[in-house]
Amino acid sequence: MSNQEFPLVSVITPSYNQADFIQETIDSVWAQDYPNLEHIVIDGGSTDGTVEILKKYTHLGERFRFISEPDRGQSDAINKGLKMANGEFIGWLNSDDTYLPGAIRKAVDALREHSDWAVVYGNAYHINQHNQILNPYPIKPFDRKRLFEFCIICQPAAFLRRNIFEAVGGVDETLHFCMDYDLWIRISKDYPIGYINEDLANSRLHPSCKSALRMVDTGLPEIIKTSIKHFGTVSNDWLFHYLKHHSEIGGLWYLNLFKSNKLFGKTPEISRQNRYPDKWVSPRFHNTIRIHPQFPLHMLLIQGINDMFDDLQCTVFVNGLHSRSCPVAKGPFVLEIPIGSKESECVVDIYSSKQIVPFDLGINEDTRAICFRVDDVIPLSSEEYKFYKEFQKRPPYLLNWLYRNRRPTPLL
Template identity: 35%
Template sequence: MGDPYLTVIVPVHEDVSEIAETIDSILTQDYPWIELLAVDCSVHGNPDLLTALDRYGGKRLRIVRERGLTRTAAFNQGISLAEGGLLGWLNPGDRYLPGAVRTAVQALEANRSWAMLYGGACYRNERGDLTAPYPTRPFDPDALMEDCFLCQPAVFFHKEAAIAAGKADESLELCANYDLWIRISKSFPVGYIQQCLATTRLYDDENAKRLWKEKGLSEVFRLSRKNYGTVAWKWAAEYAECYKSNEVSRLFEQLKAHGIFKPSAIILSSDRYPDNWLPYHANITLQMDPADPVHVLRIKGSHDFLSRFKKLHFTARVNGFQVGSYEAAGDSFVIEIPIRCSLVYCNVELHTHERFNPAEQLGTSDFRDLGFVAEDITALTAEEYRFYQTVQRGL
């Protein structure tokens, strides 16, 4: 039996760079049974592909024009057109290291049960310098739920396995590879070798960070729910880190919108004024699911005139029973009131011992008896509070 044939699929758009280096890294491999299938999605055709065609000829390089396809759809088209029973998937800017293909093919031949193999990889900067190893590790299906430790250009897989897994999800743009690795691994054995097989470009600019924050993590949430029915806290914590400037209540609204936490308690009413001041004796009414009750009511407060009092002192009651006393010495502070209630409705009373009346103490026309400014009020279930504490400590 002869050596297996490998097709390396490279989706190409107009706004790419380093495509020539990617092509060279594929077609200069010392493994002869290889073809490069470039799926050109650009509107006018990528000139670097035509230059490569002149250089290498059409024997091992095929260019397929599929104008207007997304990168993921272009990859799927490449699977359909590939002549090889083994596949690789590179993006412009990715590069195979010398001998990578022969090493991967030999490992797959020696381990016939593996449907997919991946090896080590390194990051490369815009100057082509290797900067750091990609954090690959031996395959662990549980760990894959919370970390994509397979580096795309260092992955080789059987065409039949990709087809059986349903090919790449074309609704995903940034994380289609991660999703495909998960689905293949759910049905087939996966192998790992430590040898470094490829390099990938590390895009560390602000545009890349913004794209990951606004689109990448949302895709991770979707594919996680699809494949696992839930989202690992590690991904949710990364999202929280990206949006750490948001108030806690807003952060949990976003997490719930992404399905990380189910809709839970709501603040049905409160005495907070439109300018966010709370009266010195304030009431907050919660509505909750008794099966998943509120664990903590978190209030972030501040007081611009705290120097007049040195400290603020508070007493909290839940449904008439005192649950805690607190004090605040800084301009900004957080009060966490434990809620021991499994009813649908719960009333929280917060009494600020130092009454502030702007008219009496500052000579203004504001005669309200105030406590402090409640910048944010968040009702957290036990699971949400554990997550919040985990994020605060850092994973």
């Protein structure tokens, strides 16, 4: 058969400093048994020898094209490649991932057989830097509710119709981690997505890959933002995946993230505070807390560092009334201050038993009266505090608590 009898497939590869793997990626494209291909590599200005590797393939002429210039990240690179693509179908293969034999032919056959499918995807594996299989990617046959629960599509194992890819506006360039998840959600709102039970690709996990370096600090916030944008909430499966595998970042980090996205509702929040910009506090540490009537204030968590005093005591006043006294340990500390308040506003003042003025002691030019540093102040509802306490237990307890107490209803 001639190439004209096969629809052109454009494989787009975003790349930046992946010289260790990109040759394997490219070779996996040209090892395919599908005759009508073009491969477009959008390199972000690599300095590690990637460009020299790309130049080895210029003998393929227009079938292999690349540009190397600074860009705004992976999403920008994908959209650049989409504008350069001529194919009816698009494959998106990152510069450290690989296709398995026959992947493109199987995907094209499925898309031609199912003319209504906008995307087809198959099975995939996680591999390491030595091409050893770590585990199968958690693929499931497509269902929009399953997509809400988790990303059931492995991006290198997915192929798209170019006209649909363009119709939905390409990849969201404001996203730097879950742009593929966002893409599948947007496409699935208006177009069918199909699954074939075929092994199509390998997704590589290694110490310098984005999935390892940005999994938590960029990954989870983007997933929550994306899921809320499209579904109105985020699934417990997503939350538990991170809580189980990335507990080292700490419960307070998760609490702040969940509060900022209102995952437990309109819970109490700090509206005014006299903490200094460098996190030091004065002998009277003042906090005003805004409270929604449905989510009363239950507990105030204060995380900080007491560098100076061995026997520091703090006295807590709530709305001008004495509440309690508590010791502040030397070094890092977390204070848990019970406060039951249903009022729309609550004022908490914390008075320290000791203070210093650095200038008076000849330490530096600082003339403030200071006591200790406060990294975080988190007012909690009862449910948020229960989550915090469950976080300190083993993951199975947290999983059970999440599924008993949080029942998100997605907008499907």
